[in-house]
Each structure stands twice: as structure tokens, then as C-alpha cells.
Amino acid sequence: MTERTIAVDYLARVEGEGALKVRIQDNRVEDVQLKIFEPPRFFEAFLRGRSYLEAPDITARICGICPVAYQMSSTHAMERALRMKVEGPVRDLRRLLYCGEWIESHPLHIYLLHAPDFLGYEDAIQMAKDYPDAVKTGLALKKIGNALMTLLGGREIHPINVRVGGFYRAPTVHELQEFRPQLETALQLAADTVRFAAGLDFPDIEEDYEFVSLRHPKEYPFNEGELVSNKGLKVPQERWDDVFEEVHMPYANALQSVRKGTGTSYHVGPLARYANNRDHLTGRADDLARSVGLENVVRNPYKSIIVRAVETVYAVEEALRIIDRYHRPESSWVEPPPVTETVTGGAVTEAPRGILYHRYTVAPGGLIADAKIVAPTSQNQKRIEDDLRHLVERSLSLDEAELTDACERAIRNYDPCISCATHFLKLDLERN
Numbered sequence: 073m074t075e076r077t078i079a080v081d082y083l084a085r086v087e088g089e090g091a092l093k094v095r096i097q098d099n100r101v102e103d104v105q106l107k108i109f110e111p112p113r114f115f116e117a118f119l120r121g122r123s124y125l126e127a128p129d130i131t132a133r134i135c136g137i138c139p140v141a142y143q144m145s146s147t148h149a150m151e152r153a154l155r156m157k158v159e160g161p162v163r164d165l166r167r168l169l170y171c172g173e174w175i176e177s178h179p180l181h182i183y184l185l186h187a188p189d190f191l192g193y194e195d196a197i198q199m200a201k202d203y204p205d206a207v208k209t210g211l212a213l214k215k216i217g218n219a220l221m222t223l224l225g226g227r228e229i230h231p232i233n234v235r236v237g238g239f240y241r242a243p244t245v246h247e248l249q250e251f252r253p254q255l256e257t258a259l260q261l262a263a264d265t266v267r268f269a270a271g272l273d274f275p276d277i278e279e280d281y282e283f284v285s286l287r288h289p290k291e292y293p294f295n296e297g298e299l300v301s302n303k304g305l306k307v308p309q310e311r312w313d314d315v316f317e318e319v320h321m322p323y324a325n326a327l328q329s330v331r332k333g334t335g336t337s338y339h340v341g342p343l344a345r346y347a348n349n350r351d352h353l354t355g356r357a358d359d360l361a362r363s364v365g366l367e368n369v370v371r372n373p374y375k376s377i378i379v380r381a382v383e384t385v386y387a388v389e390e391a392l393r394i395i396d397r398y399h400r401p402e403s404s405w406v407e408p409p410p411v412t413e414t415v416t417g418g419a420v421t422e423a424p425r426g427i428l429y430h431r432y433t434v435a436p437g438g439l440i441a442d443a444k445i446v447a448p449t450s451q452n453q454k455r456i457e458d459d460l461r462h463l464v465e466r467s468l469s470l471d472e473a474e475l476t477d478a479c480e481r482a483i484r485n486y487d488p489c490i491s492c493a494t495h496f497l498k499l500d501l502e503r504n
Contacts, residue, residue, distance in 0.1 A: 092479055093323075094464055101464045104457045105323045106483070119443040124150050124411070124434045125236055131430070131445065132230045137180070137489060140173040140221065141423030142445075143234040144295055145430040150236045152310055153417025153434055154408055161401040162238040163295075168394045169224040169234070170294040170421075174387035175258060176217025176228075177424040178342075178380040181487040182265060183210025186377050189481045190272040206268060209261050213384065216258045220391065223251055238405030248395045255395070259388045263360060266381040270364035278371040279459060282336070283344035284451075286422055292352040292386055293345065295421045300348050301338065302369065309420040312429045318446065329451040337454035340426025341486065342379040343370055357386040373459060373485040380424075380487075411438040423448050425487050449488045456486055 091107040115134055119127060127146040132139035144166060151158060158166070183206055184196040193199040200207040218228035223243060225231025233240050281302075286309065288297035299315070300306050307315055318327035319335070331338060346353075347369045353361060361382045370379055411434055418431035426448035433442040463482050467475055 092460070092483070094460065094479065096464065096468065099468055101461050104461045104464070105321075106453055106457050106460070107323050116443040116445055119432075119440050122440055124153075124432065124438050124440055125408075127432065127440065127443075128234045128236065129230075129232065132234075134445070134447075135489060136229050137177055138173055138423045138425070139230050140169050140225070140234075141421055141428045142430075143231065144170060144421040145419055145428045145445075146432070147234065147236050148295060148419035148421060149417045149430040149432050150408075150434070151417070152419055153415040153432060154236075154411070156237060156406055156408060158238060158406050161242070161399060162404060162406070164394045164398060165224060165239060165242060165404075167294050168391055169221065169231070171387040171391040171394070172217045172220030172224065174217070174424055175220065175262075175384060175391070176214045178384045178387075179210040179213035179217070179262075179265065181424075182269060182377055182380055182384075183207055185487065186484055187268075187272070189484060190274075190377075209264060209268075213258055213261050213265070216254050219254060220251065223247065235405055237408055238403075240404065242400055242404035244400055245398060248398055252392065252395055255388055255392050259356065259385065259392070262381065262385040262388050263356060265384060266360045266364060266378065269378045269381040270366070272377065274372060274374045276372075277374065277463075279373060279462065281339040281343070281371060281455070282331070283347040283369075284338045284340050285344040285348045285427060286420060287348050288352070290352070292349050292390070293422050299420060299427070301344075302347050309429075310418040310431075312418060312420060312446070313431065316446075316451070318450070324453070326450045326453065327446075328453045329446060330454055337458050338451070339455045340448050340451050341376070342383055342424075342426075343373070343376050344426060345383070345422060346370060346379045353382070353386060355386075355389045357382050357389060360385055373482065376485050376487075412436055414441065416442075418444075425449060425489055426451060447489070449486070452486050452488070456483055456488070459485075 093105045093107065095103040119130060122130065127150060128143040131142040131146045134142050187206065188195055188199045191199055196207055221231060222228045224233065226233040284299065284301045284305065286293035286297035287300040298306055299309050299312065305315060315332055316329050317332045318329050321328050330336060350368045364378065366378055414433060414435050416433045418429065420427045420429050428448055429446040431444040432440055435441045459482050460479055463478060467478055470478065
């Protein structure tokens with residue numbers, strides 16, 4: 073009997089602190105553990121007792137890369153609880169703010185975190201020596217996305233202009249038109265990014281995913297729509313708790329989401345959005361996806377880098393469409409009604425990494441009595457473990473260094489957002 077234990081103490085080029093342990097016995101994969109060992113941050117706990125109006129500003133602090141997603145999920149959940157409807161230019165501004173987040177987040181992952189895997193570099197700094205234009209493109213796109221978030225949100229990290237019902241201040245038509253040239257530049261850079269990503273070499277791998285995302289009847293999803301999957305799921309988004317559940321794994325400080333009743337994994341993020349909403353891509357995003365031969369459903373996890381690039385093009389085009397039809401609303405928010413009874417509301421929005429669920433119970437007077445937040449990475453965690461199990465089963469002949477590298481690459485396909493730090497990799501291998 074032989075046993076190999078592969079322990080990756082720190083995952084490199086992911087946002088946060090995580091580790092990986094794989095145990096192989098007699099050439100069989102016995103166990104795969106994706107460990108998220110950052111200390112619990114207790115956001116759900118310290119939201120309790122705070123005014124529901126504070127939720128967008130508090131939840132924005134959960135992530136410095138995708139604060140808009142947390143703000144949008146919290147505001148939509150509160151508005152569902154209070155039976156509020158936000159329409160017209162204010163709704164458009166929310167989509168525009170989300171465009172900014174996708175424009176800054178996707179290129180960060182594509183160029184600085186993921187591309188080094190395909191091109192054979194330890195990191196983007198090393199890659200920049202041979203591919204300076206690629207890194208400059210990524211940084212330029214991120215800068216434009218950040219600038220759009222600043223214009224609408226007040227600042228690029230943890231925006232302060234979002235509130236339940238809308239925004240504290242709506243931009244003028246002139247302010248948005250002044251920003252248009254930056255988006256025209258971004259559109260060309262994003263198109264170049266699709267061609268760059270499509271030109272990389274990909275392993276010949278496909279997985280049988282259940283892709284879960286929002287689907288809106290008329291648009292590629294950011295904030296609204298039903299929860300759907302390619303395997304028949306179709307429910308209102310506030311019913312997330314009816315079809316999914318969180319389970320505790322003793323080796324991780326993050327809860328792991330699974331399908332309720334079956335305990336099976338599912339996949340959220342760009343591949344899921346694209347599979348369930350390919351027909352809503354328009355303009356250059358649609359043309360580029362076709363021109364690089366992207367299938368209507370992409371089951372190769374490594375090709376997620378291409379889909380992220382296509383979504384970046386879509387986000388820029390959508391931003392331009394919104395700006396061109398924008399007129400400044402008379403009021404930048406819908407006034408919430410008084411909270412006279414206990415109410416509960418849940419909502420899902422599409423963070424760059426996938427669906428983000430918030431549910432709140434608000435007591436009479438407006439104080440939060442209960443909060444639940446389910447991040448995209450916790451929803452993908454079990455699916456990542458499934459991918460790793462299949463990868464190791466196919467790769468038992470690799471030595472320790474090669475297998476470790478292969479596992480890290482598989483994890484980075486998901487752009488996991490554990491928090492905001494990166495670490496070096498240390499590998500320990502035990503043989504019995």
C-alpha cells in the first residue's frame with residue numbers, strides 16, 4: 073500500500089489565504105480538501121442591530137475587488153423586503169456601476185493572476201518582461217473600470233454613493249458623456265483581450281457542470297432575473313434557500329454551498345452566466361465570441377479566461393449603451409417606506425465571480441434582526457474540489473512539483489476571492 077499526501081500550504085495568485093490537501097492511496101484519490109483558513113470576519117453578526125440603511129456601506133467592506141456586488145445584493149434584498157421597485161435611470165445607473173466592477177475585476181484576473189499560468193511565468197511581474205503590452209492592457213482596463221466606479225460610487229474601493237432605493241447623487245448627463253472616450257478606449261482594449269485569451273493553449277478537458285446563474289428575459293444579468301441552471305433549475309432568486317444549503321467542513325472557515333437534498337456541487341461565475349445567457353450577448357461581444365470559435369456552452373474550465381474577456385467587452389458596450397440613453401432623474405433614489413412590521417427579503421446579483429446571495433430580516437423600526445450572506449467562492453468551493461479530484465485522477469504520473477502546479481492552475485480557473493492577499497506556495501509531500 074502506498075500513500076501520497078500533497079499539501080499546498082498557501083495558494084499563490086488567488087485573492088486571499090487558502091490551502092490545499094490531496095491524499096492519494098494505492099493510486100486512488102481518497103480525499104481532496106480546499107482549505108480556507110482566514111479567520112471568520114463576522115459580518116453577518118455585526119450587521120444585526122444596525123439600521124437596514126447601513127447595509128450597503130457595511131457589506132461593501134467585505135471585498136475590495138467586488139464591493140459593488142455586495143452593495144447591490146444588500147440593496148436589492150432590502151428593497152424586496154420592503155416591496156420597493158426601482159426603475160428607469162436609477163436602475164440603469166446600477167447596471168452602469170456594475171459594469172465598472174466587471175471592467176476592473178475581469179482584466180485583473182485575466183492578465184495579472186491567470187495569464188501567467190498559460191505562458192509559463194511565476195507571476196505577472198515576470199510575465200511583464202516578455203509581455204509588457206499585455207500587462208499594460210490589463211492595468212489600463214482596470215484603471216478605466218475603477219474610474220467608472222469612482223464616478224458613480226464616489227470612490228473606486230468601497231463606494232459610498234449607494235443607498236437603499238438608489239444613489240445619494242446621480243451624475244449629470246455631461247459627466248457621463250465626458251467619460252465616454254475612456255469607454256471607447258476600453259472597448260478596443262477589451263476586444264484585444266478576447267483575442268489574447270483565445271490565443272492561449274488550453275488542456276483538452278471538459279467537466280459535467282451544473283451551471284447556476286441569474287437569467288433575465290431581455291438582458292445579460294447583473295442585478296435581476298430568475299435563478300436558473302442548465303439542468304432544469306428555474307426559481308425566483310429569493311428562493312435561494314429552498315434549493316441550496318450551506319454545510320460546514322471541519323477543515324475550512326468558510327461554509328460550503330451544495331444543492332439541497334443531494335449535497336452535490338454546482339458552478340457559478342462567467343461560464344455559468346455565459347451558458348445560461350449566451351443569447352443575450354450582443355454587438356462586439358457576440359461577434360468576438362463567434363470569431364474566436366467559442367462554443368455556446370463552455371465546459372472546459374480553463375477557457376473561463378476567454379469568457380471573462382467576452383464579458384468585459386459586454387460590460388463596456390453596456391456602459392456605452394446606458395450612457396447614450398441616460399437622462400438625469402428628478403430624484404436619485406426611491407424613498408423607502410417606514411418599517412412597521414418584521415419583514416424578510418433575499419436577493420441575488422452577479423458578482424464577477426458568480427451569484428452572491430443576501431437575505432435580511434428587518435424588525436419594526438428598521439433594525440436588522442438577521443443577516444445571511446453567501447459569497448460566490450463558497451458556492452464554488454465544492455465544485456473546485458470536484459475538479460481537483462478529477463484532475464489528480466488523470467495526473468497520477470506527475471511528480472510532486474508538476475502535480476502541485478496543475479492543482480493551483482485548476483483552482484485559479486475560478487478566480488477565487490478568499491479575501492485580498494496573495495502568498496507564496498509551499499509544498500510538503502508524504503510517502504508511506
